[in-house]
Amino acid sequence: MAIPASGLMTREWPDPVPARIGFEEWAELFETIPDELIQRFHYFPPNQEQWSLYLFPPQTFAIYGCRHLRRLKFDNSLAALRMWGFVQNETERLFRARQTGRHVVACMGDLGALPVIVNSFPGCVAFYPDCIWWTPFVMESQVLFDAAAEQGIPEATCFSRAALGAFAKHSYFPDPDLVIAATGASCDDYSGVEQLAARHAREMLWVESPLRRSCGGVEPPTVEFLVSEYRRVVERLERLTGHRLSEEELRRGVARANRVRQAVAQLRQLAYGAGVLPALEMMVIEFGNLHFYSDIGEWTAVVEHLLVTARARADAGQRVVAEDALRIVWVTPPADPLLLCYLEDRGGRVVGTEFVINQALAPIDETKPGLEAIACSFMAASLIGTSRQRAELVLRQASERNAEGVLISGILGGSHCAMEARLIADRVKAELDLPVLEFDVAKPGAEIDRQTRTRIDAFLELLRSRR
Known part of the structure; x- marks a missing residue:
C-alpha cells in the first residue's frame, strides 16, 4: 500500500539543509539513500513488484533522453526526489497499466474534471496527452513538433501540438481504450489538435465545455448542461468497463481528488508564502491535480510527503x-x-x-451529488470565461x-x-x-x-x- 507521509522513516535518511541543487549534486546525494528506503516506493499500490519501483535520481531519466534535467535545479528533499522519480516514470506506468489489465483513458482539453470521473471506475487510469507539451523541452528535441507538422499542425501553433505528434508516434503512451475530448469554450489550437488526433483514436467521445458568462458564482443552466455531458461520459465508461458506476463510488472518487486538491492548496500557501519549495517543484505539484500522473493512490502519498516536508521547513524557519x-x-x-x-x-x-488550471485547483463540494459537484468546480476554469x-x-x-x-x-x-x-x-x-x-x-x-x-x-x- 502507499506509505503515509507521517510514516516515512526520515531517520533512515534525514533531509539535508534545504537548498536547490544541480544534476550532479543529486547523483552524489542519491548514493547516500539506503537501498531499503528505495525499495519502499512503488506505483500502483498495494502492488510491491520490483518493476513498480520509481525512486531514481534525475540521471536515470537523462540517460533515456531527458537531457534538460542536466540543466535544472532541484529541491534536495527526499519528498522532492520521490516526486521527480514518480513523474518521470509516467510513460512506463501507462504501459504497465495496459499490461496489467487496466483501461487506459485519455482525457483532452478540459484539464481537471474528466479524470475525477474516470478514476471513480475500478481498473481505469486517466491521463492527459495535453501534458506532453513539456516533452520537447525536457528532451531538447523537435521530434514531436515535426511529427505534428506531418499531421497538419503548423509551427505557429501552441506547443500542445506535441500531443498530436505523440498520438502519431504510438510510443509515448499506449493507444488509449477511449479518448474523451472536451471542446467548445477552450483553447482553439488544442481543439484543432483533438480533431486531428481523432484519426489515431480507437474511439473518441466529444464533450462540450460551455462558456462561463458571469464573473463569479454558479450558473445553474450551465451546470445542468455540464452534468448532462458528464452523464454521457459515465455511460460510455460503463460500456467500456462493463461496470455500472454507483453514486457512492463517484462520491469516493470526488473525495480522493479533493484530498489531493486540499493538500496542494496548503502547499501553495507554504511555498508561495514561506518560500519552502522552489517554483519548479510547485509547477509539477500543481499540474498533478489534473490527472494525478496516472496513479491517484501513489500521487496522494507523494503530495502528502511533500506537505510534511514543507510544514517541517516552515516550522523550522527554513527556506529554499x-x-x-x-x-x-x-x-x-x-x-x-x-x-x-x-x-x-x-x-x-x-x-x-x-497556469490556466484554476479548475483543477478549486475544491469540489462534497455535499452535492457527484456529477453536479464536479460541474460546479469546473465553473472556476481559467479558459471558459x-x-x-x-x-x-x-x-x-x-x-x-x-x-x-x-x-x-x-x-x-x-x-x-x-x-x-x-x-x-x-x-x-x-x-x-x-x-x-x-x-x-x-x-x-x-x-x-x-x-x-x-x-x-x-x-x-x-x-x-x-x-
Whole structure:
C-alpha cells in the first residue's frame, strides 16, 4: 500500500539543509539513500513488484533522453526526489497499466474534471496527452513538433501540438481504450489538435465545455448542461468497463481528488508564502491535480510527503528561496521549465501562479451529488470565461502576496496568448501599478535564448529599483 507521509522513516535518511541543487549534486546525494528506503516506493499500490519501483535520481531519466534535467535545479528533499522519480516514470506506468489489465483513458482539453470521473471506475487510469507539451523541452528535441507538422499542425501553433505528434508516434503512451475530448469554450489550437488526433483514436467521445458568462458564482443552466455531458461520459465508461458506476463510488472518487486538491492548496500557501519549495517543484505539484500522473493512490502519498516536508521547513524557519527575493506572480505555465530556475537564480521568487488550471485547483463540494459537484468546480476554469475574469485571478494573488511584478510567458501562435496577455497586463498596471513582463517562450533548446535572458534580467532590475 502507499506509505503515509507521517510514516516515512526520515531517520533512515534525514533531509539535508534545504537548498536547490544541480544534476550532479543529486547523483552524489542519491548514493547516500539506503537501498531499503528505495525499495519502499512503488506505483500502483498495494502492488510491491520490483518493476513498480520509481525512486531514481534525475540521471536515470537523462540517460533515456531527458537531457534538460542536466540543466535544472532541484529541491534536495527526499519528498522532492520521490516526486521527480514518480513523474518521470509516467510513460512506463501507462504501459504497465495496459499490461496489467487496466483501461487506459485519455482525457483532452478540459484539464481537471474528466479524470475525477474516470478514476471513480475500478481498473481505469486517466491521463492527459495535453501534458506532453513539456516533452520537447525536457528532451531538447523537435521530434514531436515535426511529427505534428506531418499531421497538419503548423509551427505557429501552441506547443500542445506535441500531443498530436505523440498520438502519431504510438510510443509515448499506449493507444488509449477511449479518448474523451472536451471542446467548445477552450483553447482553439488544442481543439484543432483533438480533431486531428481523432484519426489515431480507437474511439473518441466529444464533450462540450460551455462558456462561463458571469464573473463569479454558479450558473445553474450551465451546470445542468455540464452534468448532462458528464452523464454521457459515465455511460460510455460503463460500456467500456462493463461496470455500472454507483453514486457512492463517484462520491469516493470526488473525495480522493479533493484530498489531493486540499493538500496542494496548503502547499501553495507554504511555498508561495514561506518560500519552502522552489517554483519548479510547485509547477509539477500543481499540474498533478489534473490527472494525478496516472496513479491517484501513489500521487496522494507523494503530495502528502511533500506537505510534511514543507510544514517541517516552515516550522523550522527554513527556506529554499531568499526571503528578500523579488516577488513575482507567473501567468501561463512556461513550456520550458528552465525559465523558472533562471528566475530564482537571478533573485526572483514566484509567489502566485495562473497556469490556466484554476479548475483543477478549486475544491469540489462534497455535499452535492457527484456529477453536479464536479460541474460546479469546473465553473472556476481559467479558459471558459473572459480575459477579464482570468485577470481577476492574477490581481487577487498579486494583492494577497504583495507581489512586486507579474510575468506572462506566452506561446507564439497560442490563440489564448496573442491578445490575452496584453489585456491582463493592462489591468495589472492600471489597478495595482505593477510592472509586467510579457514574452513568448522560444522553441526547445539546451539553454534559454539570449533575448529572453536579457529581458528577464532587465525586468528584475526594474523591480529592484522600485524598492
